[in-house]
Amino acid sequence: ENDASMLFNTINERLSYMEDVALFKAVNHLPIEDSPREKRVIASAQISAATQGLDSALIKDFFKAQIDVAKAIQYRYRADLLSQPRLDTPKDLRLEIRPHLIRLGDSLIVQLSNYIKKHGQIQANEFETFNSSIEHRYISDADKLRLFNALMQVDYLNKPDSNKLD
Numbered sequence: 001e002n003d004a005s006m007l008f009n010t011i012n013e014r015l016s017y018m019e020d021v022a023l024f025k026a027v028n029h030l031p032i033e034d035s036p037r038e039k040r041v042i043a044s045a046q047i048s049a050a051t052q053g054l055d056s057a058l059i060k061d062f063f064k065a066q067i068d069v070a071k072a073i074q075y076r077y078r079a080d081l082l083s084q085p086r087l088d089t090p091k092d093l094r095l096e097i098r099p100h101l102i103r104l105g106d107s108l109i110v111q112l113s114n115y116i117k118k119h120g121q122i123q124a125n126e127f128e129t130f131n132s133s134i135e136h137r138y139i140s141d142a143d144k145l146r147l148f149n150a151l152m153q154v155d156y157l158n159k160p161d162s163n164k165l166d
């Protein structure tokens, strides 16, 4: 397994939790969108990005795309739950799923950082691998493009040129 597919699999793994998230919210009559939580997820990603020396504004854009796709999956699945209710007990969102999503976000950033260090920014020719790694019945082609485009932007923060005279 190469560096790119390892990273893409982590992105896919994060998205694979969204049906569990949606089920917990449906059972507990909670809305899908939770803006305070989104702010925390993004803040945590920006801290990890800064630790890796990545441009945290670009990581923020990528995480916004990930969160939008995460919500799209939840809305589609929640619609299905109306006609096909599930009777099993959902995993606990706060105690179980969310801490895991934060850990996945952290390893995703480390994997992305290692990839860029070795190969440079993600290029368009990786899309085929991305396309086959991101597999979820509720992810659309538009969702995939949005995610991949944001991913291709991520790069290290420009270091100030120490030799530059001012």
Ligand SMILES: C=C(O[C@@H]1C=C(C(=O)O)C=C[C@H]1O)C(=O)O
Residues within 6 Å of the ligand: 021, 032, 033, 034, 035, 037, 038, 041, 066, 067, 068, 070, 071, 098, 101
């Ligand atoms: C995954 C969740 O659902 C949504 C998506 C989020 C995410 O992808 O991190 C965060 C908050 C919610 O708007 C959640 O509530 O934890």
